[in-house]
Amino acid sequence: MATAADLSVPGLHHHYISKQSLLRAIWRFAMNDLWEREGGGRAEHIAARSRQQRLMDALPEEGAANGLFSTPSPREVSRAVVRMCTGVSQWYRPGGELSPAHLAEQYRVVARMTVGAPATT
Incomplete structure (x- = not known):
């Protein structure tokens, strides 16, 4: 990045103290660019996000309708699980107290409990 910006690595660190x-x-730049766009990129992003959320909404709704899940609020469960998973990027650090496998297992249990399914399969 420093080379692409015509800077030395120390010069880059003068502007940004850490990676x-x-x-x-x-x-921030990418998000601002996305939100400032008219039509195209922003609309595509929102449409893709909406499609993904609808796919996630279908799982607890079908499970509740079929008696596999006991949640009375499948849509809210779907939103909660999506937020739980996307929020990992804000706090997870490689080498921290949770390995990716342990984190995935913990989230699997929490998601199953959230929809009203047994924690174990």
Whole structure:
């Protein structure tokens, strides 16, 4: 990145004190660009997000309708599970207390309990 910006690595660190701050700046730029666009990119992003949410909504709704899940609120469960999973990127750190496998197992149990299914299969 430093080379592409015609900077040295120390010069890049003068503007961004850490890789995390650089990534935040890139994310902010990308999100601002997306939200400022008229039509195209923003509409595509929203449509893709909506399609994904509808797919996730269908799972607990079908499970509740078929008696597999006991949740009285399948749509809210779907939203909660999606937020739980997308939120991992805000706090997870490689080398932290949870390995990816352990985190996935914990989230599997929480998701099953949220829809009203037994924690074990």
